[in-house]
Amino acid sequence: MTTILRAAAATFLLTGLAVEASADGIRLIPQPDLVWEVTPEGVAFAALKGNRFLESYMAMVRLPAGLVSPIHVKSAGMFGLIVSGEMVHVTGNVAPAQEQVLKAGDYYEIPAGLAHLSKCVSTTECVTFLYQDGAFDFVPVGETRP
Known part of the structure; x- marks a missing residue:
């Protein structure tokens, strides 16, 4: 029964519906x-509210230790709070x-629109x-959007 309930909760999370x-x-x-959900680069997103590809959203985000993003821009503003590890965000x-x-x-x-890079500088994720x-969205600087 617990497995069924967890599967149902995961389904609700992925569709953006509230689990009360x-x-x-x-x-x-x-x-x-x-x-x-893990990207090919190893960055993981756990949806909390909203569908990140369609609308504003909230998520937990996990980056591997040592990951450095390319310089990029995003169309939306980002607001974050570090939960664990050590990060750098710079222009x-x-x-x-x-x-x-x-x-x-x-x-x-x-x-939104500020070219920056992000790095996980800790030895842990x-x-x-x-x-x-x-x-x-994630648009490396120098590339254009389709």
């Missing part, structure tokens, strides 16, 4: 129940000596809570 734990409308998703013109390392509990905000105010 009680009659008062409180929605709870224990960490072990998160459903992670292309910041010298490595000037990079600020963010740790658990630190907040970051990246405006980085996990963030992410809200994006529009649909997900």
